Amino acid sequence: xxxxxxxxxxxxxxxxxxxxxxxxxxxxxxxxxxxxxxxxxxxxxxxxxxxxxxxxxxxxxxxxxxxxxxxxxxxxxxxxxxxxxxxxxxxxxxxxxxxxxxxxxxxxxxxxxxxxxxxxxxxxxxxxxxxxxxxxxxxxxxxxxxxxxxxxxxxxxxxxxxxxxxxxxxxxxxxxxxxxxxxxxxxxxxxxxxxxxxxxxxxxxxxxxxxxxxxxxxxxxxxxxxxxxxxxxxxxxxxxxxxxxxxxxxxxxxxxxxxxxxxxxxxxxxxxxxxxxxxxxxxxxxxxxxxxxxxxxxxxxxxxxxxxxxxxxxxxxxxxxxxxxxxxxxx
Amino acid sequence: xxxxxxxxxxxxxxxxxxxxxxxxxxxxxxxxxxxxxxxxxxxxxxxxxxxxxxxxxxxxxxxxxxxxxxxxxxxxxxxxxxxxxxxxxxxxxxxxxxxxxxxxxxxxxxxxxxxxxxxxxxxxxxxxxxxxxxxxxxxxxxxxxxxxxxxxxxxxxxxxxxxxxxxxxxxxxxxxxxxxxxxxxxxxxxxxxxxxxxxxxxxxxxxxxxxxxxxxxxxxxxxxxxxxxxxxxxxxxxxxxxxxxxxxxxxxxxxxxxxxxxxxxxxxxxxxxxxxxxxxxxxxxxxxxxxxxxxxxxxxxxxxxxxxxxxxxxxxxxxxxxxxxxxxxxx
Numbered sequence: 001x002x003x004x005x006x007x008x009x010x011x012x013x014x015x016x017x018x019x020x021x022x023x024x025x026x027x028x029x030x031x032x033x034x035x036x037x038x039x040x041x042x043x044x045x046x047x048x049x050x051x052x053x054x055x056x057x058x059x060x061x062x063x064x065x066x067x068x069x070x071x072x073x074x075x076x077x078x079x080x081x082x083x084x085x086x087x088x089x090x091x092x093x094x095x096x097x098x099x100x101x102x103x104x105x106x107x108x109x110x111x112x113x114x115x116x117x118x119x120x121x122x123x124x125x126x127x128x129x130x131x132x133x134x135x136x137x138x139x140x141x142x143x144x145x146x147x148x149x150x151x152x153x154x155x156x157x158x159x160x161x162x163x164x165x166x167x168x169x170x171x172x173x174x175x176x177x178x179x180x181x182x183x184x185x186x187x188x189x190x191x192x193x194x195x196x197x198x199x200x201x202x203x204x205x206x207x208x209x210x211x212x213x214x215x216x217x218x219x220x221x222x223x224x225x226x227x228x229x230x231x232x233x234x235x236x237x238x239x240x241x242x243x244x245x246x247x248x249x250x251x252x253x254x255x256x257x258x259x260x261x262x263x264x265x266x267x268x269x270x271x272x273x274x275x276x277x278x279x280x281x282x283x284x285x286x287x288x289x290x291x292x293x294x295x296x297x298x299x300x301x302x303x304x305x306x307x308x309x310x311x312x313x314x315x316x317x318x319x320x321x322x323x324x325x326x327x328x329x330x331x
Numbered sequence: 332x333x334x335x336x337x338x339x340x341x342x343x344x345x346x347x348x349x350x351x352x353x354x355x356x357x358x359x360x361x362x363x364x365x366x367x368x369x370x371x372x373x374x375x376x377x378x379x380x381x382x383x384x385x386x387x388x389x390x391x392x393x394x395x396x397x398x399x400x401x402x403x404x405x406x407x408x409x410x411x412x413x414x415x416x417x418x419x420x421x422x423x424x425x426x427x428x429x430x431x432x433x434x435x436x437x438x439x440x441x442x443x444x445x446x447x448x449x450x451x452x453x454x455x456x457x458x459x460x461x462x463x464x465x466x467x468x469x470x471x472x473x474x475x476x477x478x479x480x481x482x483x484x485x486x487x488x489x490x491x492x493x494x495x496x497x498x499x500x501x502x503x504x505x506x507x508x509x510x511x512x513x514x515x516x517x518x519x520x521x522x523x524x525x526x527x528x529x530x531x532x533x534x535x536x537x538x539x540x541x542x543x544x545x546x547x548x549x550x551x552x553x554x555x556x557x558x559x560x561x562x563x564x565x566x567x568x569x570x571x572x573x574x575x576x577x578x579x580x581x582x583x584x585x586x587x588x589x590x591x592x593x594x595x596x597x598x599x600x601x602x603x604x605x606x607x608x609x610x611x612x613x614x615x616x617x618x619x620x621x622x623x624x625x626x627x628x629x630x631x632x633x634x635x636x637x638x639x640x641x642x643x644x645x646x647x648x649x650x651x652x653x654x655x656x657x658x659x660x661x662x
Contacts, residue, residue, distance in 0.1 A: 021628075144479065144634075147482060148483075151483075152479075152482075154653045154654065156650075279614065283613075297352075297643065298643050298646045299636055299638025301634065303635075304634075305629070305632035305633060307626070312630055315629045319483065322486050323482070
């Protein structure tokens with residue numbers, strides 16, 4: 001049996017869920033992949049823990065101050081990066097990813113900061129060392145997005161795509177449309193329910209959607225976009241009267257990210273688009289996300305989904321891990 | 332560079348499209364997989380052609396009588412099976428698949444007969460020789476179905492699924508609902524348009540849906556179902572008045588295949604189910620197919636799609652081929 005040594009960087013709600021689920025699935029990994037998966041390090045922002053023999057879930061309560069940073073990855077084969085997203089610096093994940101990919105470790109990425117900030121650099125680093133980068137957790141998680149581009153539509157040419165990639169704004173728009181509440185009221189409600197952040201601007205201004213779209217384009221379609229290349233509009237300025245007008249016309253607004261292939265490359269933008277009632281995009285419920293991909297030979301493919309967090313995101317990352325385990329790299 | 336020798340059995344519209352597209356993509360296969368893909372044999376029901384050095388598209392017009400049957404597969408690494416579906420005998424594909432899998436060749440299966448007739452036998456044969464069976468072409472083709480079960484939802488547990496797996500019946504139901512035409516009229520129209528067969532009973536009685544559901548269950552979820560285990564109802568007996576009643580209630584009928592995991596295993600059935608207007612299943616257009624999968628940790632995933640035939644089905648089979656090329660077996 002081979003051994004796979006996993007390190008988790010970023011040990012908040014998602015990182016801890018990944019850790020617990022990974023440990024609970026060790027028998028599965030042995031059975032399906034003949035692989036002894038060990039959690040050899042976990043690193044929060046200030047504390048962490050490492051053990052080459054493998055940590056257990058009860059150790060998660062005993063993190064030691066200072067045991068954090070890229071040096072903690074030594075001896076690992078796979079990094080799972082689940083730190084906070086910082087678009088301006090790349091966040092703590094950037095140093096971990098540079099360390100891991102530079103040393104030839106495979107990486108399963110959940111946070112978006114490093115991929116948005118330094119995507120082309122990380123892609124080149126991985127290419128140079130043969131490391132693999134998996135990004136399901138950073139691109140709408142349980143909703144298959146990169147899986148469709150990379151796997152299910154393999155061999156076809158993607159002509160364009162559009163995605164409802166942010167659950168919070170979809171919830172807000174549904175509340176405004178279906179329950180006639182205003183933007184502020186819907187937002188307060190979402191914050192009380194725990195599915196909008198206290199500073200919701202990353203979602204409501206469209207930047208979360210823009211980040212996911214950018215990562216999909218750069219890692220799934222070979223684009224080289226930056227946030228500066230994109231027109232990004234949010235939903236904050238939506239008035240009740242505009243909503244009423246759409247309702248009267250039988251239209252449903254969605255905050256969507258668009259990608260379109262043109263002769264000079266990929267064009268991306270984020271903004272509100274309206275859909276008629278006979279379009280599935282008009283019927284994407286509450287906190288669900290969706291994507292529609294237009295191809296040359298396989299027609300149009302639409303996917304819709306999303307599960308309860310943080311379990312769904314952790315599951316998407318562990319799905320990525322299994323794809324790595326299924327085809328281990330020759331050492 | 333390694334060489335992959337492909338044989339195509341069943342050389343009608345789909346088989347020929349697969350052949351032509353495969354030849355047109357040879358440069359892609361060399362570039363992405365470092366693989367010299369050669370089409371070494373094509374076999375229709377009465378005639379065929381073989382050349383270990385690789386056939387070209389212009390040879391498709393020069394098939395020779397008698398060059399058909401499993402002996403033609405000698406020297407191939409991958410069989411693409413695209414023959415006619417025969418549920419009672421398994422069709423000509425069964426002998427080809429027994430020959431190929433028994434000899435350790437990987438198989439990309441498009442026709443449903445052999446998989447329905449002898450699924451467990453073929454599964455066991457593949458397991459014994461280490462051969463791989465890919466079934467996208469037999470399970471709704473361009474719509475990702477087995478990809479979701481096998482790849483995108485990996486690690487989660489599927490609790491159940493439902494699918495609009497037959498495009499013809501979905502077209503008929505949409506015509507009856509949206510354009511107020513009767514079943515016979517809609518059928519005549521579909522036959523004239525070339526997307527219902529002259530004997531449409533396999534579609535309208537639900538058997539095509541049942542076959543796809545059975546293959547998904549047996550090859551994607553480890554079930555051991557036979558058609559005898561399933562209650563199968565079609566749409567032939569739908570009256571105009573029943574359609575009117577549903578329309579009045581805001582419901583849309585769909586012919587769906589259901590799978591439900593229970594304590595004693597998988598339960599499957601095919602029949603009409605109605606959906607409210609806020610359900611995406613009510614908005615699956617014309618000849619499009621859809622699937623909804625319920626999981627434990629990744630929530631509900633819905634996919635909808637389908638492209639122009641026979642290109643979409645051929646593309647799905649060649650997608651499967653690329654997944655084989657990506658991870659060639661050690662010889």
